[in-house]
Amino acid sequence: MTMENLEISKDFLKQYTDLLKDWIPRNASLAIAMDGHYSYYFSGQHDIRLKEGEPIAAGSVAEKVLTLKKKVELIVDQTLSDFPYYGIGYPIEVRGKVGALIVILPPTYEKDKIGSVSMLTGKLEHEWFPVPIDHITHLESFQKKTFFYTEDGQYSITQTLKELTMRLPQTFLRIHRSYIVNTTCIERIARDFSSNLVVTLKDGTELPVSQSYVNEVRCALGF
Known part of the structure; x- marks a missing residue:
């Protein structure tokens, strides 16, 4: 230069x-x-x-x-x-x-232009269930499949996390390549033995925050 x-x-x-x-x-x-x-x-x-x-x-x-x-x-x-x-x-x-x-x-900027979804339809065994967004605690990408979780269990869904990031409400936050969390379900944020951030949900689920999302998480949650 x-x-x-x-x-x-x-x-x-x-x-x-x-x-x-x-x-x-x-x-x-x-x-x-x-x-x-x-x-x-x-x-x-x-x-x-x-x-x-x-x-x-x-x-x-x-x-x-x-x-x-x-x-x-x-x-x-x-x-x-x-x-x-x-x-x-x-x-x-x-x-x-x-x-x-x-x-x-x-x-997440694009979602403001196209609008947020109010529910997701997940598959459980051989049936599909429309689930209101505020009932979902977090979403996960695992082995090229996407799942969302509620108090009742785990549902599979066809969209990718990248696609869902554009459509989920502002209360949902990407914290890792494999996880999106509903911030209203967060109980606490702490550091593990390696000083990496870990999000603990109200149901006890622990989810890691990857280094590439730390800045975004801090900005969104204000700490």
């Missing part, structure tokens, strides 16, 4: 600071990518810890914007980033250089 590119990016953002504040959510982070790397990163509440000078990953929002030369909206999960996010990218040109401006938001 050259200092010229870094200065160009910072100058560009400074020119549009007031405009950006009008339409970008307060929890958003911002990045500018050009010349094959990220030349600028501003951390908002949803910090994915990008580093200036970091190369643009294949399949990322920035890469797609630069390839397609148009606006791109994409959920980036842990196959591409340690910190999942919902990205909105825009093609830009700064002093003759082609680049991408990326608005980085929590991965």
Whole structure:
């Protein structure tokens, strides 16, 4: 990364600071990518810890914007980033250089636009049961199958956790690649012998919080 590119990016953002504040959510982070790397990163509440000078990953929002030369909206999960996010990218040109401006938001941002589900229909043995969302304590992905849990038991469901993350209400929080938890069912949060966070539900179920979701969990639960 050259200092010229870094200065160009910072100058560009400074020119549009007031405009950006009008339409970008307060929890958003911002990045500018050009010349094959990220030349600028501003951390908002949803910090994915990008580093200036970091190369643009294949399949990322920035890469797609630069390839397609148009606006791109994409959920980036842990196959591409340690910190999942919902990205909105825009093609830009700064002093003759082609680049991408990326608005980085929590991965649940999209659900606000498409609406949350009020129930899930799960399969138990050979029957299907519609279950109200507030009866569900947590969801799990295991061996390429998805399950949700209630006080009455375990139900299988066809959707993936990635799909459900976009549709579940704000009370549901992704804490691990394999788990989504209903925050209203949390009894306490503590650390295990390895200093990793563990969520204990009111029914006694213990669920680990993976390192890549710690920042999101802390932000959502306010600790």
